Amino acid sequence: MSVLMLVCSPCAGAAGVPIRSIATLGEKEVILDVFADSGGVPLRGFGFTATFDPNELAFTSGGRYAGLWFLRGEDSVSYAYTDVTMPSAGVVRVVGGRFDGDHPGEGIAGDNLLLATLVFSRLSGNAPEIKLDLVGPASFVSFAAADGAPLDGEVEIQEVMVQATPEDNDGDGIPDQYEMDTFGNLVTSDGSGDVDGDGDPDRDEWLRGTDPTDPDSKFVLEIIPQGDGTKIALWTGQLGRVYDVEWSRDLETFDLIWVGLPGLEPRMQRLDDLHDGDPEGFYRVITKFPTPGR
Numbered sequence: 001m002s003v004l005m006l007v008c009s010p011c012a013g014a015a016g017v018p019i020r021s022i023a024t025l026g027e028k029e030v031i032l033d034v035f036a037d038s039g040g041v042p043l044r045g046f047g048f049t050a051t052f053d054p055n056e057l058a059f060t061s062g063g064r065y066a067g068l069w070f071l072r073g074e075d076s077v078s079y080a081y082t083d084v085t086m087p088s089a090g091v092v093r094v095v096g097g098r099f100d101g102d103h104p105g106e107g108i109a110g111d112n113l114l115l116a117t118l119v120f121s122r123l124s125g126n127a128p129e130i131k132l133d134l135v136g137p138a139s140f141v142s143f144a145a146a147d148g149a150p151l152d153g154e155v156e157i158q159e160v161m162v163q164a165t166p167e168d169n170d171g172d173g174i175p176d177q178y179e180m181d182t183f184g185n186l187v188t189s190d191g192s193g194d195v196d197g198d199g200d201p202d203r204d205e206w207l208r209g210t211d212p213t214d215p216d217s218k219f220v221l222e223i224i225p226q227g228d229g230t231k232i233a234l235w236t237g238q239l240g241r242v243y244d245v246e247w248s249r250d251l252e253t254f255d256l257i258w259v260g261l262p263g264l265e266p267r268m269q270r271l272d273d274l275h276d277g278d279p280e281g282f283y284r285v286i287t288k289f290p291t292p293g294r
């Protein structure tokens with residue numbers, strides 16, 4: 001991979017409401033998706049800035065998500081609301097809220113809440129850097145729970161990752177830089193081969209973040225039954241990937257149960273309470289690169 005960059009702001013601190021971003025770096029643009037994991041805390045407002053070098057990037061558009069974040073207007077009508085402004089060169093400010101006269105106190109709880117998607121065009125061939133910081137939406141705090149409690153002290157911006165569009169001149173599906181770093185050349189692996197003989201093809205190991213030269217390093221999916229019939233699914237996670245999980249009773253028909261879960265290292269974990277009445281079933285994890293602008 002030609003560029004991989006991590007920026008934390010800050011990295012330390014209690015993980016109350018992790019804010020995560022995935023930046024996908026193309027030849028001409030960078031697409032930044034910003035997510036929050038609120039867990040069980042209903043969020044009613046958020047605000048952040050994305051700071052970048054205006055010589056490297058130009059901001060072109062910001063996303064708005066009807067039905068997710070909205071504000072109540074002067075006329076008591078609820079509006080879809082994600083406000084994107086540029087207070088100064090090299091800074092984009094994004095605020096959103098969920099205030100509605102018909103549903104006072106209601107927020108949004110859960111993980112993988114998409115706060116915004118920002119699109120930048122690249123002005124040079126250099127690796128751009130984008131830094132996230134908290135900022136209050138209007139006169140409010142940056143993050144607020146549905147009962148109005150400020151959450152800023154609990155918010156942790158985990159990272160900004162820029163993921164390059166990798167070069168693959170030998171066309172084996174594995175980025176050439178990764179092959180050089182891992183095997184020292186482009187010929188040891190043809191992508192579909194299994195250099196370490198652990199049963200996982202090299203390309204799959206690259207995609208899943210395991211070591212294609214170590215037979216003890218391979219993708220693991222564990223299903224742990226709980227006393228109440230629910231199951232916990234645990235699997236090998238990788239930053240910069242997203243995961244879909246499917247469930248099947250008979251290995252013929254698969255139901256998609258979780259979609260687009262952003263990758264965390266070293267493991268992903270989800271509770272399946274959809275199939276607590278099913279004594280038997282099969283899980284399938286699909287590892288993908290993020291699709292920009294979801």
Ligand SMILES: [Ca+2]
Nearest residue numbers: 168174175176
């Ligand atoms: Ca290659």
Ligand SMILES: [Ca+2]
Nearest residue numbers: 194196198200
């Ligand atoms: Ca292997």
Ligand SMILES: [Ca+2]
Nearest residue numbers: 211212214217
């Ligand atoms: Ca391996």
